[in-house]
Amino acid sequence: MTDNHRIVLITGANKGIGLATARELARAGHTVLIGARDPERGAEAATGLTTEGLEARFVHLDVTDPATVAAAAELIAAEYGRLDTLVNNAGITRDFGHTPETLPLDDLRATYETNVFGAVTVINAMLPLLRKSPAGLIGNVSSGLGSSSVLADPDHPAGEYAALLGYNTSKAALNAVTLVYARALRAEGIKVSALEPGHCATDLNHHSGPSSVEEGGRRIAQQLGEALSEPSGQFFHPDGGRYPW
Numbered sequence: 382m383t384d385n386h387r388i389v390l391i392t393g394a395n396k397g398i399g400l401a402t403a404r405e406l407a408r409a410g411h412t413v414l415i416g417a418r419d420p421e422r423g424a425e426a427a428t429g430l431t432t433e434g435l436e437a438r439f440v441h442l443d444v445t446d447p448a449t450v451a452a453a454a455e456l457i458a459a460e461y462g463r464l465d466t467l468v469n470n471a472g473i474t475r476d477f478g479h480t481p482e483t484l485p486l487d488d489l490r491a492t493y494e495t496n497v498f499g500a501v502t503v504i505n506a507m508l509p510l511l512r513k514s515p516a517g518l519i520g521n522v523s524s525g526l527g528s529s530s531v532l533a534d535p536d537h538p539a540g541e542y543a544a545l546l547g548y549n550t551s552k553a554a555l556n557a558v559t560l561v562y563a564r565a566l567r568a569e570g571i572k573v574s575a576l577e578p579g580h581c582a583t584d585l586n587h588h589s590g591p592s593s594v595e596e597g598g599r600r601i602a603q604q605l606g607e608a609l610s611e612p613s614g615q616f617f618h619p620d621g622g623r624y625p626w
């Protein structure tokens with residue numbers, strides 16, 4: 382174990398970009414905790430990594446169920462005594478097939494429960510463990526579609542997806558959550574930034590993205606590295622650089 386070895390919890394890590402990020406970070410020598418709401422899918426994902434010789438472990442966690450999040454924090458405290466990096470990756474959309482006018486309010490609420498309130502639930506539960514790290518880091522997996530500057534630009538190439546009421550506004554809220562915690566935790570040295578994997582083909586978007594999950598995972602891992610060495614409160618762009626908020 383080196384000084385650079387980190388204990389990393391990734392929510393929604395049983396598939397997609399979360400799992401690809403886990404594999405990338407485990408290959409870099411870190412211990413990854415595969416946060417997943419379904420025990421079978423979570424255990425299978427963790428076993429997939431351990432059979433590759435990587436250090437990974439399934440942690441049961443539904444971000445919309447505070448009891449599972451509290452139990453996950455207890456388990457991490459007992460087994461590891463600290464958490465170095467929290468990646469709030471779990472995310473959903475229920476917008477496809479709807480306009481802002483037709484999206485049922487329950488679907489809008491459910492999107493916020495996962496993408497916004499879920500992230501806040503996990504942050505608050507893990508903060509005592511992040512405080513035990515010499516360099517605590519929170520990465521919130523956002524989207525360029527949560528950038529108010531992108532949404533305000535009628536000519537932006539992402540405009541095709543600008544009408545996703547639940548997804549885009551929940552990621553905009555997550556961006557604000559990022560900035561609020563970045564400020565609140567600055568004096569304690571815990572850094573908080575928003576991350577962006579790029580448009581990747583996953584279940585979330587019916588495999589429409591041009592990038593692979595492996596590319597997305599590599600970008601998130603790279604951004605986490607930069608987030609550690611740069612000032613808190615960044616919004617990373619998948620091409621390098623930064624997104625406008």
Ligand SMILES: NC(=O)c1ccc[n+]([C@@H]2O[C@H](COP(=O)([O-])OP(=O)(O)OC[C@H]3O[C@@H](n4cnc5c(N)ncnc54)[C@H](OP(=O)(O)O)[C@@H]3O)[C@@H](O)[C@H]2O)c1
Binds near residue numbers: 395417524525577580
């Ligand atoms: N794909 C893209 O192009 C893209 C671009 C920008 C940002 N992102 C963001 O990247 C993140 C990962 O998305 P993805 O594209 O990899 O989608 P995905 O393949 O659908 O994966 C989403 C993950 O979140 C988990 N999840 C959903 N609700 C959860 C809950 N309540 N508790 C715990 N886990 C939960 C899912 O678990 P189950 O298997 O149990 O459903 C799954 O593991 C999301 O935050 C997304 O907004 C994606």
